[in-house]
Amino acid sequence: MFSKSCEYGLRAVLFIAKQSTADTKVSLTTISESIDSPQAFTAKILQQLTKSGFVQSSKGPYGGFFIEKENLPTIKLSDIVSVLDGDSIYTGCGLGLHQCNEKEPCPLHFKFVKIRENLKNMLETNTLSMVVKDMNSDIFHLKI
Amino acid sequence: MFSKSCEYGLRAVLFIAKQSTADTKVSLTTISESIDSPQAFTAKILQQLTKSGFVQSSKGPYGGFFIEKENLPTIKLSDIVSVLDGDSIYTGCGLGLHQCNEKEPCPLHFKFVKIRENLKNMLETNTLSMVVKDMNSDIFHLKI
DNA sequence: ATAATAAAGGATAATTTTGTCCTCTATTAA
DNA sequence: TTAATAGAGGACAAAATTATCCTTTATTAT
Incomplete structure (x- = not known):
């Protein structure tokens, strides 16, 4: 469904979002340990997300990654997916055709x-605040 | 959504299925030209599909690929997808967790x-006959 | 039997994705 | 101003996916 980058990215963002509700910045080490992802690779993904503005970062001691509290209700899961995987998952043809639309559909177009x-x-209606709220229940996890 | 192999495979199968309703065998060359796919790569994919039994083949002149007519109503799209992409697309966690289920869900589990x-x-209810029927309408295509 | 046709299968190459390593830059506290 | 901490970014490496090439095997007509 999603690329590894996107899977790690979503997990990282959800972890950061949760911590940010308590105004806690989190380091790369903490993140990758908490979501069980390769650290250096996760760093690259977080770079993309900070460049895109959905995640903030600060260098030096007491630094780390965080998400501005006021943004939690406005950032949608689809925002993160778009940054990391583009939106071919929404628009692309299930059979991989370049031109596949209402007028020139593949045989599965209307089913897909x-x-x-x-x-x-689902991705557009769920914001980070909404998902983080669920995460207060301790049945939910982000690793293994 | 699907791998390239699976996209080409589904297109090839639909093309073969259509021709098979008229008892026509089709060669690799005809297939790859008709669905606009790399020929040698498509050959590999068809090998997998013949091994799995969903597609038949015969060598030599007048040979080619075909699907037994009586199988068209029983072969489901999900059968082809399972052969080429496995079924992680049905069972896998959206966030890539190994253990993600009702009891130990990721925060997006119930949404996914x-x-x-x-x-x-959709893939299990659509058989090859059903899709081939649609393909009689000439608005549907399998290439470009 | 021979030539022609067409799939099967092994080896290899190119590309993309995934992942690591090392240095540079910024920030903080002492 | 120095040492420690932590992200940024470039270069590189490994693995998986996608793709090609070439030889072998099977089938058919002549």
Whole structure:
């Protein structure tokens, strides 16, 4: 479904978001240990996310990654996915055709449209605050 | 969503299925030209599909690939996807966790379940005959 | 039997994705 | 101003996916 980058990225963002509700910055080491991801690779992903503005970072002692509290209700899961995987997952043809649309559909076009709409809708309606709220229940986890 | 192998494989299977309704065998060259896929790579994919039994082949002149007519109503899209991409797309965690289930869910587990069920259902309810029927309408295409 | 056709299969190459390592820069406290 | 901490960024490496090439095997018609 998603690339490894996107999987790690989403897990990292959810972890950072959770900590940010308590105004806690988190270091790369803490993040990669908490979400069980390769550290250096995770660093690259976080670079993309800070460049895109969804995640903030500060260098030096007491530095780390965080997300501005006021942004938690506005950042959608789809924002993160778009940065890391583009939006071919929403728009691309299930059979990999370049031109596949209502007028020139592949034989599965109308069947895939529904599924993609579902996915798109789920990712666009869920904000970081909404997901973080769920994470207060301790049945949810981000590793293994 | 799917790997390139799976995209080419599905396109090839749909093309072969269509021709098979008219008892026509099709050569690799015809297939790869008709679905606009790399020929040698498509050959490898077809090897997997013949080994799995969903596609038949015969060597020599007048040979080629075909699907037994009586199998068209029983072969589901999910069968082809399973051969080429496995079924991690149905069972895998959206965030890439190894252990993610009802009891130990990732924070997005219950949201992803619905989407995966949708996809699974679509692929399992659509047989080759059903899709081939649609393909009689000439708005549908398999290339570009 | 021979030539032609077409898939099967092994070896290899190119590309993309995933992952690591090392140095540079910024920040903080002492 | 120095030492320690932590992200940024460039270069490189490993692995997986995608793709090609060439030889072998099977089948058919002549």
